[in-house]
Amino acid sequence: MSQIETYDAVVVGASFAGLAAAGQLSGAGRVLLVDREPIGAGQTSACGTLLAVLERLDAGDALEQVHPRVVLNVAGRRVGFDTTHRPFATFDYATLCQVLASQLGDVQVAVAPFGGIDPDGTLRLGARRVRAAVLIDASGWRRVLARALGAPPLDRAHTSTGVETGTAHAGCALEFWFRPPGRPDGVHWAFPAGDHVREGTASYLAHPHGLKRDLTRFTHVDELPAKAIHGGAFPSRLAEPVTDKVFLVGDAAGQCLPLTGEGIRPALVFGQEAGRQARAVLLGRQDLPTALARYRTAVTRTRPAYRTLEHMQSWALHLPPSVVAHAVRTSASPRLSPLLQAAYWQVANPDTLRAAPDTKATRTLSRVPCTSGPAAHRAEDATDLAACAASCDCPPGTHAPQTAGCCLAP
Numbered sequence: 001m002s003q004i005e006t007y008d009a010v011v012v013g014a015s016f017a018g019l020a021a022a023g024q025l026s027g028a029g030r031v032l033l034v035d036r037e038p039i040g041a042g043q044t045s046a047c048g049t050l051l052a053v054l055e056r057l058d059a060g061d062a063l064e065q066v067h068p069r070v071v072l073n074v075a076g077r078r079v080g081f082d083t084t085h086r087p088f089a090t091f092d093y094a095t096l097c098q099v100l101a102s103q104l105g106d107v108q109v110a111v112a113p114f115g116g117i118d119p120d121g122t123l124r125l126g127a128r129r130v131r132a133a134v135l136i137d138a139s140g141w142r143r144v145l146a147r148a149l150g151a152p153p154l155d156r157a158h159t160s161t162g163v164e165t166g167t168a169h170a171g172c173a174l175e176f177w178f179r180p181p182g183r184p185d186g187v188h189w190a191f192p193a194g195d196h197v198r199e200g201t202a203s204y205l206a207h208p209h210g211l212k213r214d215l216t217r218f219t220h221v222d223e224l225p226a227k228a229i230h231g232g233a234f235p236s237r238l239a240e241p242v243t244d245k246v247f248l249v250g251d252a253a254g255q256c257l258p259l260t261g262e263g264i265r266p267a268l269v270f271g272q273e274a275g276r277q278a279r280a281v282l283l284g285r286q287d288l289p290t291a292l293a294r295y296r297t298a299v300t301r302t303r304p305a306y307r308t309l310e311h312m313q314s315w316a317l318h319l320p321p322s323v324v325a326h327a328v329r330t331s332a333s334p335r336l337s338p339l340l341q342a343a344y345w346q347v348a349n350p351d352t353l354r355a356a357p358d359t360k361a362t363r364t365l366s367r368v369p370c371t372s373g374p375a376a377h378r379a380e381d382a383t384d385l386a387a388c389a390a391s392c393d394c395p396p397g398t399h400a401p402q403t404a405g406c407c408l409a410p
């Protein structure tokens, strides 16, 4: 039997939430971050988030494309949201993970599957046996660590499922097709990412039928080999973020936002918050129960907003599409849209993010690709971004294809 190693803290899961939490523990004690895969190897998402997230994390190297406009197609209507003041961006998953890993300082990283907990509280990490007073579960919706300690699984009735692939299409805006033909329980999307577009399909149901078939139809790519597709489940209901011993962060705590399925920003924001509270424990500034209680308060403060998004998801799925289209058009109006967007960003405020100790957040907006393909245009500043956004409107006589957010001549 292997010797038992002792750490001050162990973080299970080294994707967005785990890297964010572990980054805050750098220099605070003996910390182990463990994942069953090498860091950056296991992409599940379309990697769309706010540009501000990348800027705050000093992760400009991961940037692929900036999107000053988000387009929603519903019931045959195409509605554009101007997000120039707080644009979205697509980024490269492996590069972002590497940037966050480079900010980990003295945190030790291991590749090993979490295999359970012995009765005396020892963690089984592959062949290793590890003990720690502070435990952070960042293992995604399966929440393997907390469950091994008796926490219930996430309610599958409140999880969605998505699959995605990269295509050689080009595009300009982040574009969604809500309740498209053949997928009345979900959404298609096209996220341009520099030289390719990530296209996907998701259902708000936990066990939907025909997602891969849908993806093939949507992307117009006849043969999609299994390894070209990634995806999985993502939660749509906020769960309890702590047990009496464990911090749960990211999808493990159901922090992915309902309706939009945006889970990266909350995983990073709440991951860092858990990391900060845990850091204070390691430095002897507070005890573990206080840290857990403070983290819980920070998360549950957002519960009303999560509930609202959950209701909106339910209405969007069950109301007649024409009513949904009307609501979407109203929310995109120049008066309402900035207010709604500001309220939405507050749920997991990217301005609370900070690069790990010893790094500074910098603005990285210069020379970011705005559109891709032959008409590529590079945005130098916010004014250029506005021009980019305008160019995402399809001029008369053109149309937006189902496959990407660019405009085609008839």
Ligand SMILES: Cc1cc2nc3c(=O)[nH]c(=O)nc-3n(C[C@H](O)[C@H](O)[C@H](O)COP(=O)(O)OP(=O)(O)OC[C@H]3O[C@@H](n4cnc5c(N)ncnc54)[C@H](O)[C@@H]3O)c2cc1C
Pocket (backbone or CB within 6 Å): 012, 013, 014, 015, 016, 017, 018, 034, 035, 036, 037, 042, 044, 045, 046, 047, 048, 049, 112, 113, 114, 115, 138, 139, 140, 141, 142, 144, 161, 162, 163, 164, 200, 230, 231, 232, 233, 234, 249, 250, 251, 252, 256, 261, 262, 263, 264, 265, 267
């Ligand atoms: C198809 C799809 C597209 C999406 N697109 C977007 C998007 O564009 N923008 C957005 O904001 N959100 C998106 N999401 C949601 C987003 O991916 C998640 O909310 C986000 O990844 C949650 O981050 P996390 O760190 O909590 O969990 P995860 O990213 O799921 O990471 C969990 C980590 O734990 C590790 N792990 C799991 N089990 C074990 C174990 N037993 N032992 C050791 N390690 C383990 C895994 O290897 C993984 O690295 C998408 C989801 C899907 C399915």
